[in-house]
Amino acid sequence: MELDTFVGSPQRFKERVVERLESGRLDFLDQMRCVEARRKAGEKAAASAVLLPLEFDSVRGEYAVVLNKRSIYVQQAGDLCFPGGGTDRRLDGLLRRLLAWRLFPVERTGPFQKVLRSPPSEKEAFLFVLAAVLRECWEEMRLPPWKIEYMGALPSLWMQSFPRVIFPVVGGVGSGWKARPNREVESLLRVPLRVFFDPENYAICRFFVGAPTGQGETGHPWEYPCLVVNGPAGEEILWGATFRILMNFLERVFGLSVDEIHPSRKISKELPPYYFTGRKRATSG
Numbered sequence: 025m026e027l028d029t030f031v032g033s034p035q036r037f038k039e040r041v042v043e044r045l046e047s048g049r050l051d052f053l054d055q056m057r058c059v060e061a062r063r064k065a066g067e068k069a070a071a072s073a074v075l076l077p078l079e080f081d082s083v084r085g086e087y088a089v090v091l092n093k094r095s096i097y098v099q100q101a102g103d104l105c106f107p108g109g110g111t112d113r114r115l116d117g118l119l120r121r122l123l124a125w126r127l128f129p130v131e132r133t134g135p136f137q138k139v140l141r142s143p144p145s146e147k148e149a150f151l152f153v154l155a156a157v158l159r160e161c162w163e164e165m166r167l168p169p170w171k172i173e174y175m176g177a178l179p180s181l182w183m184q185s186f187p188r189v190i191f192p193v194v195g196g197v198g199s200g201w202k203a204r205p206n207r208e209v210e211s212l213l214r215v216p217l218r219v220f221f222d223p224e225n226y227a228i229c230r231f232f233v234g235a236p237t238g239q240g241e242t243g244h245p246w247e248y249p250c251l252v253v254n255g256p257a258g259e260e261i262l263w264g265a266t267f268r269i270l271m272n273f274l275e276r277v278f279g280l281s282v283d284e285i286h287p288s289r290k291i292s293k294e295l296p297p298y299y300f301t302g303r304k305r306a307t308s309g
Contacts, residue, residue: 027221027278032085038175038196041078042135044277045176045194050139053149055180055189062187070188073156074108075172076273079197079214088214089270090197092164093260095210096303099186101296104213104253104262106192106269107164111156119155120148129170130158136174150177153191165205165212171198178272183265185300192269213255215262220251220274227252227289229261233299249282252291261293 030037055071062069077090091104122128124147130136139150154174161167173196181190203212219225229250250263262270274280296303 027217034080037087041175041277050177051179052153052191053146056149059189068187071111072109072188073111073153073191074106075157075161076106076192076194077197086216088216091213093210093213095208098208098302099300101299104260105266107161108157109160116152116155119159120151123151123155131173133174135176157193164209165203167201171201178269181265181269190265215253219253223285225251226285226287227291228287229263230292231295233295
């Protein structure tokens with residue numbers, strides 16, 4: 025397994041991630057313009073910025089991905105996801121300027137400095153996304169901006185179930201911070217990267233909205249590849265946009281292709297009736 029080459033060596037791991045991510049083109053500006061064009065055409069379109077957080081476990085000597093489990097008060101309740109959320113034009117625009125003026129406490133890594141040398145429009149788009157990421161990480165779990173080391177970015181991803189584009193940023197997470205999730209986050213889960221390299225952890229999951237009928241059918245089935253991980257509350261399913269972004273990262277950096285994984289395990293998962301709205305919006309109580 026190629027990952028074994030970097031286990032126990034944070035510096036070599038960082039160098040590998042930065043090198044592989046730098047080879048890709050940053051498309052944040054293009055997709056932001058696409059969002060604006062859709063809005064002007066009267067279509068719904070939103071933008072989110074997320075962090076793919078890589079945290080080194082010094083006890084195990086390996087990296088893990090830090091994921092949030094969404095609470096019942098937000099859309100897609102119960103899903104595992106990256107920290108992040110919707111961009112705020114005014115607030116993130118202000119934070120973007122603070123980043124540009126070096127008035128915001130963030131580690132200015134080599135990859136960060138390289139993007140700052142981009143053409144002005146591309147630099148502004150990048151800083152806007154990074155500002156949203158830093159703000160959301162602090163709001164959701166009190167991860168300080170100065171504990172995030174920017175390593176690179178991945179291509180944006182349009183969601184299948186919502187008119188929304190996701191801008192993924194990859195960053196190392198420093199030690200010595202204490203997570204304090206807000207009401208949007210039920211819990212945090214750290215998934216070692218080696219888990220993704222074991223084919224036995226993959227499955228095909230069939231999702232249902234509401235309980236299946238007596239005939240074992242429902243009017244809203246979906247089938248997607250997923251990763252089954254063990255959490256404090258038992259098995260958790262990683263799927264959807266977060267799964268796709270993570271697999272994109274692992275393919276770019278380590279050559280792990282989801283197309284080469286053919287899981288034999290089949291599982292089913294019922295999505296709550298308030299999955300697309302959040303419980304508080306779906307009920308009066």
